[in-house]
Amino acid sequence: MIDALARHEVQYVIVGGWAAIQHGAVRRTDDLDICPEWSRANLDRLGAALRELDAELAISPGKTVPVPVIDGVLLSRMQIGTWQTRAGGFDILRGIPKTATSEARFEELSARATTAEISGRKIRVADLEDVVRSKRIADRPKDHEALPELDKLREAAAAARPRDAAFPSPPSQQLHQPPSPSTQPQPYRPRKGQQTHPLERVEERSLPELLPLARDYCEFNGVDPSDNELLALFRALIADPTHGGVQFLARDGDGRPVGFASLFWTWSTWATGRIGILGDLYVAPQARGTGIGEALIEACRTECRAHGARGLTWSTAKGNVRARALYERVGARSRVDWIDYWLDT
């Protein structure tokens, strides 16, 4: 099942019994439970994986029925879909219980998920706390049965947590610390079927097209600089790309400008060299979910490598779950215990 999901490039987080087992539980289950990213495109890919696995809908204990066409529309109409495949049980959940009246979906689970490996494939597994909470709220007999073991695992994990994790060193001492080689993210590759987007480096002639996007971006962030101030900033980068930074403009299939990214250069003692700051990343609402955000990040990453920069860093709002899911997809790691500061000068 994991192979089929990988072949069809389905985005998902593993929840339920498999997640509990990954966290150390020894419990009976034959079902793979997943929370997929709930876009039509991803659900279509998931439907293709189910068809490949000869999936039938499990409509009652011991009874399955074939479904003529399993596509994204059908899957989107099932809050929970229970399937039987030739590789085993396969349950697809829109989300897992978060409170009595709400559910945690892919974006939220993904932000806290851990990475594990099975048959040489990397998989994303929901955090133990999410798994335990969902079982406590689901309140089925089988969940009650699982909870004592999961609670013990939580206690054991808490006891084993390094003492210094509770007393982290000040952010200033950790800033821009490069990842260890064992956790280096894999290079981003566009998903199958995902468009590749022609990106161009911003030049003077690009400014009339960049400016409206930058205005939308500023409005989204609740600021209102003048056009002249924005143009002065863009021109400063164009004049000194080696020391200042570069910007990229993305277009849709019809050539319309739909997104941009700003990459600024700085230095890091921890990274012992130059690093890039992803200062801005913006995709127009109508173009979101088409891979443009990923393409812009990858362009900045490539530029960093070409410029000898050791890494790329940026900040985002904690509540911006859509952006955070994108950043997880491209392999970026967040620093959840850190706080950003700003001082007016």
Added chain:
Amino acid sequence: MDRESAYAAWPSPDASFDERQAWAATVSFEERLKWAAKHALPRTDDDTPILVGSGGRRATPEELLEFIAREQERIARGG
């Protein structure tokens, strides 16, 4: 360790938490999944589909057959 020896080392589903954990600490995630599948219990009534808009209620087999029929009509109409 060959497969037979690996099976012999498997704990019983009724083994205590400590016994199961002692075994789990020595084997891979994949081995634990094999144990889980080997001892899996059949689906129960509370392990069936929930349709969107049903208020979180498990669908009956009849409702699911109607759902599939409606989906078939949608596909026949061109999706």
